[in-house]
Amino acid sequence: MTMETTTEARRDQGIGWQPWIMLGLLLAAYPLQGVLAPVLDAAVFQTWATVFLAIVVQSIPFLVLGVVLSGVISALLTERFVSRVLPRRPALAVPVAGIAGIALPTCECAVVPVANSLTRRGLPASVALTFMLAAPAINPAVLVSTAVAFSGRVDMVGARFLASLLTAMVIGWIYVVAAARFPALRLPDIRDRLGHHEGATPWRRFVAAAWHDFLPAAAFLVLGAIVAAAINVLLPVRIVEAVAGQPVLAVVALTAFAFVIALCSEADAFVAASLTAFSDTAKLVFRVVGPAMDIKLAAMEMGQFGRQFTQQFVPLVLVVAACVASLVGWVIL
Amino acid sequence: MGDPVNRTARAVILTAIGGVSLRMGATDEYANFVNAWMRWPLVVSGALLLGLAIAAAVTTVSDHDHPAGPVAWLLLLPVVIAFVVQPPALGAYVADRRANDADARRYSEPIRVELDETGENAIPVANFLARAATDDGATLAGVTVRLTGFVSTDKDGGWYVTRLAISCCAADAAAFRVRVQGADAPPVEQGVDVVGTWVEGTGTDAGGTPVIAADEVTYVDQPKRPYE
Numbered sequence: 001m002t003m004e005t006t007t008e009a010r011r012d013q014g015i016g017w018q019p020w021i022m023l024g025l026l027l028a029a030y031p032l033q034g035v036l037a038p039v040l041d042a043a044v045f046q047t048w049a050t051v052f053l054a055i056v057v058q059s060i061p062f063l064v065l066g067v068v069l070s071g072v073i074s075a076l077l078t079e080r081f082v083s084r085v086l087p088r089r090p091a092l093a094v095p096v097a098g099i100a101g102i103a104l105p106t107c108e109c110a111v112v113p114v115a116n117s118l119t120r121r122g123l124p125a126s127v128a129l130t131f132m133l134a135a136p137a138i139n140p141a142v143l144v145s146t147a148v149a150f151s152g153r154v155d156m157v158g159a160r161f162l163a164s165l166l167t168a169m170v171i172g173w174i175y176v177v178a179a180a181r182f183p184a185l186r187l188p189d190i191r192d193r194l195g196h197h198e199g200a201t202p203w204r205r206f207v208a209a210a211w212h213d214f215l216p217a218a219a220f221l222v223l224g225a226i227v228a229a230a231i232n233v234l235l236p237v238r239i240v241e242a243v244a245g246q247p248v249l250a251v252v253a254l255t256a257f258a259f260v261i262a263l264c265s266e267a268d269a270f271v272a273a274s275l276t277a278f279s280d281t282a283k284l285v286f287r288v289v290g291p292a293m294d295i296k297l298a299a300m301e302m303g304q305f306g307r308q309f310t311q312q313f314v315p316l317v318l319v320v321a322a323c324v325a326s327l328v329g330w331v332i333l
Numbered sequence: 334m335g336d337p338v339n340r341t342a343r344a345v346i347l348t349a350i351g352g353v354s355l356r357m358g359a360t361d362e363y364a365n366f367v368n369a370w371m372r373w374p375l376v377v378s379g380a381l382l383l384g385l386a387i388a389a390a391v392t393t394v395s396d397h398d399h400p401a402g403p404v405a406w407l408l409l410l411p412v413v414i415a416f417v418v419q420p421p422a423l424g425a426y427v428a429d430r431r432a433n434d435a436d437a438r439r440y441s442e443p444i445r446v447e448l449d450e451t452g453e454n455a456i457p458v459a460n461f462l463a464r465a466a467t468d469d470g471a472t473l474a475g476v477t478v479r480l481t482g483f484v485s486t487d488k489d490g491g492w493y494v495t496r497l498a499i500s501c502c503a504a505d506a507a508a509f510r511v512r513v514q515g516a517d518a519p520p521v522e523q524g525v526d527v528v529g530t531w532v533e534g535t536g537t538d539a540g541g542t543p544v545i546a547a548d549e550v551t552y553v554d555q556p557k558r559p560y561e
Contacts, residue, residue, distance in 0.1 A: 049420035054503035061374035267501035274435035
């Protein structure tokens, strides 16, 4: 830690070589364009580039909103306030955090930095994770778009709300119970940053939090977008449809599909509605898994919470979401 | 390049990303990638990111500056792609792979609006599909419509007036197309206006692609909003 700080301090004395390398790269890009033209003009590459940029551009405002919110939390929310509002026992705080997710109408990208800053402010990790899983899936914007995509079918909207909320709460409870008993289950690694953000004024704390949050979150989002766009362009939906007839395989296939294609939670209902070969339950699984976990979220969570936590969290959420959604679908639909 | 990204470099990256966001929102470029309502959020977040880069540069944020990992370099990729590659709106490649997979009735305006039986009706391609698939095309029969889209083809030499629709961003694009009869195929991806009438019985509830018998095909530029 100390060593890192010293190296960093030394490096920061001048502007260093990095900005120059970057400027060079950006300038070199123009002549390179000529050399690479045949590749760049290929329809597959152009389509990938459009989809990739679309995912990134679509996420920027939500990410900025998330970072601003997380900055506000760091600046204004005190640990005392958090402990007064939430039930003291984490097991009771989990459902409260799940329901509170209704109040944040954003895509899933916004909520990762928010959850991170909540844990920094003393919220138990299990409670923050519940909020993170619930908010993008059950807010009014998502429910309305689901209603539109499924021509006003109330059961589809209700099943989505219930299954997503249950998934978020089950994960929260798993972390409440297991964190105490099974040390093998890793908690989010929130290296600390609290001390450093204790700036003199709320404004200072706000700028500091925003400055620290945006780059890592956005960079990992780009990593996820690279893969998601490639799959979006290369993988025909019809491959997945081959297994639509078999109930178990269909659920597994749509879970995997939701993970790799990484759609916004406001848009996934439209894609789900077009998967006409699948049962309503399988479509529900697609819409419950997507906002809870996908490849860009996994990448962002690795950046914010650490690799070891994410390696366990990703499969756990996928399994719980798929099971809960199948169960809810089986009962309601 | 494996080194952590230092402070100045981070400010430059932040400025570049903010610049991309601002430019997308300030020009019509955003329409190639995201929905219309995203325009002002893009402008605002671009401005905020530039503001943050400046604020972090003038105030000493914190003495213990955590370096962002080498992964932060990845943020240059969208910047390079936005300014150098400048990818176009999605076109025939996507249309070929997803044509009429989605149910047009979920994407188009209410079809109850009556069409004018004497004049020419400019309607979205998805709306044409939705009308054909409802009540055996009762609302389409005998009216003249104008469809705007780009040209896509199939293996059998048929051609289509095609339009994509998005609900959030280009990643969730659905493709809709109507087969054109009675006119020679323009080059693929060419923007066209097709005026004609529905061929009765095509693309109804029973399935299949609807067909338009063209009276007139004119070449047009890509519309300002490429998606429906």
